[in-house]
Amino acid sequence: MKARIVVTLKTGVLDPQGKAIEAALKSFGIEDVSGVRQGKVFDLEIGSExxxxxxxxLKAACDKLLANTVVENYTIEIV
Incomplete structure (x- = not known):
């Protein structure tokens, strides 16, 4: 079984890396972007059926290690 975990900053949490990415995109001539937010993606293979x-x-892994639940949200998708 495979899973994907997406971790993103909660709404209202400042995202300086997202702002830096947005500025870099604009410096490369990609002007029509705004509100860039960065996050993390984890793809895992799970032995359990x-x-x-x-x-x-996976919830325990997110709560203990993969996400800082004070400032981040996560979603789990099992495929």
Whole structure:
């Protein structure tokens, strides 16, 4: 089973890296962009075939390591 976890900053949290990316894009002539927000993507292979157990394990991984839940949200997609 494969999973994808997407971690993004919560709304209202300042994103200086996103602002830097936006400025860099504009410096390369890509002008029609705004509100750039950066995040992280984790692709994982899971040995378990139990979907509920996999979701619980991935939630624990996000809460303990992959996301700072004070300032970040995450989504889990199992494919």
């Amino acid at each position: 139990d979907r509920a157990a996999a979701e619980a394990m």
